[in-house]
Amino acid sequence: MDSLTQIVLGAAVGEAVLGRKVGNKAMLYGAIAGTIPDLDTFVGNFFDTITAIEIHRGYSHSIVFAVAFAPIFGWLISKIETKSEASWKNWSWLMFWGLFTHPLLDAHTTWGTQLFWPFDLRLAYKNIFVIDPLYTLPFLVFLILALRLKRTDPKRKKYNQLGLIVSSLYLLIITPALKFYTFQKFENALENQNIQYERMDTRPTPLNSILWTANIETENAFLIGNYSIFDSQPISFHSIPKKYELAGEIADDPNLNRLIQISEGWYTFSKESDELRFNDLRFGTMDIENPDSEFIFSYKLSKEHGELVATETEKEMSDAKNLLPRLWARILGN
Structure with missing residues (x-):
């Protein structure tokens, strides 16, 4: 805390x-x-x-x-x-x-x-x-x-x-009661939409226990969905490809495996300006209403003196300022 x-x-x-x-x-x-x-x-x-x-x-x-x-x-x-x-x-x-x-x-x-x-x-x-x-x-x-x-x-x-x-x-x-309640909502939504998945993880969004986020792992992608206890519309899920193939020659690197273990397997790769990034999905993105926005914890991967090095990407203060009003609006329901 x-x-x-x-x-x-x-x-x-x-x-x-x-x-x-x-x-x-x-x-x-x-x-x-x-x-x-x-x-x-x-x-x-x-x-x-x-x-x-x-x-x-x-x-x-x-x-x-x-x-x-x-x-x-x-x-x-x-x-x-x-x-x-x-x-x-x-x-x-x-x-x-x-x-x-x-x-x-x-x-x-x-x-x-x-x-x-x-x-x-x-x-x-x-x-x-x-x-x-x-x-x-x-x-x-x-x-x-x-x-x-x-x-x-x-x-x-x-x-x-x-x-x-x-x-x-x-x-x-x-909060455990809310977690249990919202977990069931996500389970029902996945079942109603005939989505097959391997595992699911839920957590509250920033500064509240009303709006919850679910990470769902499927074979080739992760699904992310949000649910507020004030929602009146069905839960929708956004797909994020794993893109594990981007790891290429560093796939078996010990330092990469350490990052994977830290993330508990909730991760994807992406490329920004030819830079390989490791995205930790457990903490969501900078914009609750835009699942394509940058992840809160994202690391640039590079080789220095032959060793894989991770550098956390810098976040702009404007990102946090934009998050709060959109977060509040989403908490009140869809």
Whole structure:
């Protein structure tokens, strides 16, 4: 999830664990714990693109990391907060839950997390977009209400609990129910249109859980369809050829195979100005109403010093500006 959401979650968890004893400092250190796992994006700057992608949401988003580093961070805080009533064990417990709930939340996004690192198992439930105001804003409001009260005020604990309950209901009940409902809609549409397919994957579109996208794999192409719970027209699917033949002599290249594994097989090739591109279909295109627009994650493939190198294509700010009004219009139904 985005940084603000992880800060809010971390602060709320910190308050739940230690707020009664240390007050607002529990929120502060909880918020810090909630941001630490995402420092892997900074580490990724020292590596090539493919390695950086593999690192993201890897070790720092695992149970191993939370268990290993919570006592270390707890010890450091105990040395800073020498006058606090909390002990080293108290701080360590707070840091563990701050570090651990971060990947638990990320597991619900499309990218997912390697919670059980070093095992090669990425959890990705794909029931919430990485930025979802319906999850974050109510949570933030309750956290601010709690923050304004004294640590001994019983309402403080009540507000914090309400924030955790409301956000959890949305994350664990409402969005999975919407995912199940929309998945059935896509299944019925494929059956009604006599479309034979190998597998299907669904996810919410940016900033909401009302409009959903389905990726469907067939023998030679991928189909992409959108469905809003406010739709009144049948679902239509747009076909994107796989074009695997464009890989040519690099088809068996180890670095290309790493990209394929990262994409979980949801990829196509394309050529732009004689440049070979690898398109990761899992995150859709820059324009929800134009399936032929550029993919959000697309990589230029080239050889440097005999090694295959992937370079992420740059996106223009105008692309994002054009996305929002068209996305909103599509959310309201076809």
